[in-house]
Amino acid sequence: MLGKKTIKGRIGFALAIVLLVSFSLLPFAQILSTSLKHQYDWGNPSLIPQSINLDAYKELLGVTEPEQVEIPAAIQKILNNPKLSEDKKQAIAAKYTANDNLFPFGKYMLNSVIFSVGAASFSLVFSVMGAYSISRLRFKGQVVIQRSVLFVYMVGGVLLMVPLYQMAMNVGLASSLWGSAFCLFLIYIVQTLPVGMYMLGNYFRGIPFALEEAAMMDGCSRKEAIIKVVLPLSLPMLATVFIYCFIIGWNEYLFASVFLKQYPEFHTLPLALQELFVSKNAIWDRIMAASMLTLAPIVICFLFASRFMKGGKTDGGVKG
Amino acid sequence: MAAIELKNIVKSFGDTAVVKGIDLNIEDGEFVVLVGPSGCGKSTTLRMIAGLEQATSGDIVIGDRVVNDIEPQHRNIAMVFQNYALYPHKSVKENIIFALRRQKVDNQDIERRLTEVSEMLQLEALLDRKPADLSGGQRQRVAMGRAIIREADLFLFDEPLSNLDSKLRSHMRTEIGKIHNKFGRTSVYVTHDQVEAMTLADKVVVLHDGYIAQAGTPMEVYLNPANVFVAQFIGSPSMNIIEGRLFNDYLQVGNYRLPRQQLSNVALQTTINEQGLPVKVGIRPDFFNDSRLFPETDNTFNFNQLQIDLIEPMGFDKEILFNLAGGSVKARLDLRSEFKRGERVDLIVDLSRVLLFDNETDLRL
Numbered sequence: 001m002l003g004k005k006t007i008k009g010r011i012g013f014a015l016a017i018v019l020l021v022s023f024s025l026l027p028f029a030q031i032l033s034t035s036l037k038h039q040y041d042w043g044n045p046s047l048i049p050q051s052i053n054l055d056a057y058k059e060l061l062g063v064t065e066p067e068q069v070e071i072p073a074a075i076q077k078i079l080n081n082p083k084l085s086e087d088k089k090q091a092i093a094a095k096y097t098a099n100d101n102l103f104p105f106g107k108y109m110l111n112s113v114i115f116s117v118g119a120a121s122f123s124l125v126f127s128v129m130g131a132y133s134i135s136r137l138r139f140k141g142q143v144v145i146q147r148s149v150l151f152v153y154m155v156g157g158v159l160l161m162v163p164l165y166q167m168a169m170n171v172g173l174a175s176s177l178w179g180s181a182f183c184l185f186l187i188y189i190v191q192t193l194p195v196g197m198y199m200l201g202n203y204f205r206g207i208p209f210a211l212e213e214a215a216m217m218d219g220c221s222r223k224e225a226i227i228k229v230v231l232p233l234s235l236p237m238l239a240t241v242f243i244y245c246f247i248i249g250w251n252e253y254l255f256a257s258v259f260l261k262q263y264p265e266f267h268t269l270p271l272a273l274q275e276l277f278v279s280k281n282a283i284w285d286r287i288m289a290a291s292m293l294t295l296a297p298i299v300i301c302f303l304f305a306s307r308f309m310k311g312g313k314t315d316g317g318v319k320g
Numbered sequence: 321m322a323a324i325e326l327k328n329i330v331k332s333f334g335d336t337a338v339v340k341g342i343d344l345n346i347e348d349g350e351f352v353v354l355v356g357p358s359g360c361g362k363s364t365t366l367r368m369i370a371g372l373e374q375a376t377s378g379d380i381v382i383g384d385r386v387v388n389d390i391e392p393q394h395r396n397i398a399m400v401f402q403n404y405a406l407y408p409h410k411s412v413k414e415n416i417i418f419a420l421r422r423q424k425v426d427n428q429d430i431e432r433r434l435t436e437v438s439e440m441l442q443l444e445a446l447l448d449r450k451p452a453d454l455s456g457g458q459r460q461r462v463a464m465g466r467a468i469i470r471e472a473d474l475f476l477f478d479e480p481l482s483n484l485d486s487k488l489r490s491h492m493r494t495e496i497g498k499i500h501n502k503f504g505r506t507s508v509y510v511t512h513d514q515v516e517a518m519t520l521a522d523k524v525v526v527l528h529d530g531y532i533a534q535a536g537t538p539m540e541v542y543l544n545p546a547n548v549f550v551a552q553f554i555g556s557p558s559m560n561i562i563e564g565r566l567f568n569d570y571l572q573v574g575n576y577r578l579p580r581q582q583l584s585n586v587a588l589q590t591t592i593n594e595q596g597l598p599v600k601v602g603i604r605p606d607f608f609n610d611s612r613l614f615p616e617t618d619n620t621f622n623f624n625q626l627q628i629d630l631i632e633p634m635g636f637d638k639e640i641l642f643n644l645a646g647g648s649v650k651a652r653l654d655l656r657s658e659f660k661r662g663e664r665v666d667l668i669v670d671l672s673r674v675l676l677f678d679n680e681t682d683l684r685l
Contacts, residue, residue, distance in 0.1 A: 208403065208405065210401050210403055210405035211407060211408075213370075213405065214399070214401060214405035214406075214407070214466075215418075216371075216372070216391075216393050217372075217393070217397060217398065217399040217419075218393075218418050218419035218422060218466070219419050219423060220422060221391065232409045233408060
């Protein structure tokens with residue numbers, strides 16, 4: 001019979017699901033596990049740490065006091081030399097007490113948040129405007145614009161990386177810190193805009209135009225009708241588009257590595273992580289804890305979004 | 321409240337003209353029904369009055385303003401949409417008072433008007449629900465409430481009852497009639513349902529192919545249709561149009577000769593040559609009477625010995641079909657007349673109800 005579930009079928013289905021889920025979740029489990037292990041435990045293939053070690057997290061989140069580094073006795077002797085000028089003494093002392101072992105996770109996270117939230121916000125605003133115009137307005141060249149917007153999405157980032165950087169150099173943007181940041185910002189917006197417009201455009205088409213007309217008859221201008229009727233009804237899709245843009249920006253490595261190379265203080269998390277991997281500070285628990293913390297906002301975003309993405313918002317507005 | 325004037329309104333979409341020149345005066349407080357078949361331009365005309373479509377040419381005057389270039393939100397018009405167009409994310413209450421909030425009406429006034437409207441439309445129990453939780457009839461009432469709570473100059477109805485089942489439709493039709501009687505506001509109502517047109521309208525405007533075929537009171541368009549289109553569109557079952565030939569003294573319909581002098585509703589007085597003038601003869605099914613129940617007078621004509629092809633009993637009425645002058649003709653009689661199929665009957669017609677139309681132009685003679 002159609003749709004009848006046999007025991008065998010159910011077990012097979014469950015097994016397939018478990019396999020699929022574990023395949024995609026195992027790397028995450030590995031990250032989590034390693035981030036919680038003590039150094040002596042790193043080589044242990046078990047996913048469950050012998051004892052929980054939260055030091056890496058504490059350190060990354062700046063909860064621990066920075067270690068006081070003792071100045072070696074030999075250096076102390078030099079410093080005690082009265083002939084040395086005060087300036088030089090301080091410079092030497094700074095060199096030996098500087099705790100450059102520390103990974104400024106908070107700063108990188110803030111950079112990432114600024115880039116990805118900022119770009120996602122702008123992208124969302126432009127997506128709304130673009131999607132509305134291609135789905136509702138009639139103008140010359142509409143179809144061409146509609147299609148060419150998606151064309152941007154077909155060209156891979158690697159292909160565009162060099163020409164974009166050259167262009168940024170030519171207009172003089174890449175030579176300054178703010179110019180580079182601006183370029184990167186712009187690239188994130190341009191990269192996410194096509195899909196945002198596409199998703200929102202389709203969603204807007206599903207909202208009956210009669211609702212806007214009703215709002216206009218009730219005294220709204222077209223803009224107000226969009227704000228008061230179309231946008232509230234599109235909340236699930238707006239959230240989806242925002243999160244999509246946010247994740248693209250949050251995980252982006254390629255363009256950030258090119259444009260922000262010279263400006264370590266502006267590095268985003270993917271860049272910083274990459275540097276952490278190859279640095280002399282390649283301490284596994286710290287790397288994994290940093291990876292875990294990088295993942296966290298995205299996981300939170302998805303949990304938050306799934307609450308928003310209950311569909312059927314436009315039900316009951318119009319008949320037929 | 322306001323009077324409306326449409327001056328030679330034309331609307332084209334690309335090369336396709338939908339409204340081809342409409343002149344119409346709607347008086348203050350009048351209930352005007354635009355009626356016509358699909359694609360006749362009635363909804364487009366309504367939407368041009370609303371400002372949702374821009375007229376290609378012509379002027380629309382509401383009150384003393386030419387509103388051609390005034391945005392819909394500044395025209396002070398309330399509208400009920402065919403598909404209700406309720407805001408799905410707002411409760412019934414918020415839907416109804418949305419326009420008042422926009423107009424910054426003070427809260428006390430809003431509450432008072434909301435109470436009044438929700439009582440009138442029996443919406444009190446539904447105020448906190450969302451449109452998705454309402455039945456079709458309830459949504460329709462909310463859409464009505466959203467319109468009548470406003471003190472608009474003009475009320476527009478775009479086929480508001482077409483999505484309801486027939487029972488609810490006739491109930492809401494009565495309600496709309498009552499509401500109009502109570503408030504007496506200028507209203508324009510679009511429908512393809514001629515029953516709604518006849519029952520609600522002060523003035524019926526029959527549209528055909530982008531033109532006004534006729535405008536007048538419901539009884540005018542029913543009794544004195546200007547052309548074959550109106551004659552057949554208004555009235556159910558529709559008017560019989562029979563081939564005939566008009567001579568100087570009589571009107572030949574099949575084997576019957578109707579005296580011309582007594583066709584009092586025919587304006588044509590010219591003399592006609594010997595071959596006679598081919599015409600279309602219009603007789604409503606309702607104007608045939610059973611000769612056994614109605615006495616013949618000087619003004620009636622007896623179509624005797626008509627053979628019944630089909631009987632359609634409708635309860636109180638019955639429709640009988642017979643052949644006259646080569647065409648199938650329908651008559652509506654009431655339950656007192658008992659017939660069998662194939663039987664021959666005598667039907668009499670009041671000659672003042674017989675209408676003639678030009679064979680070429682379809683216009684009334």
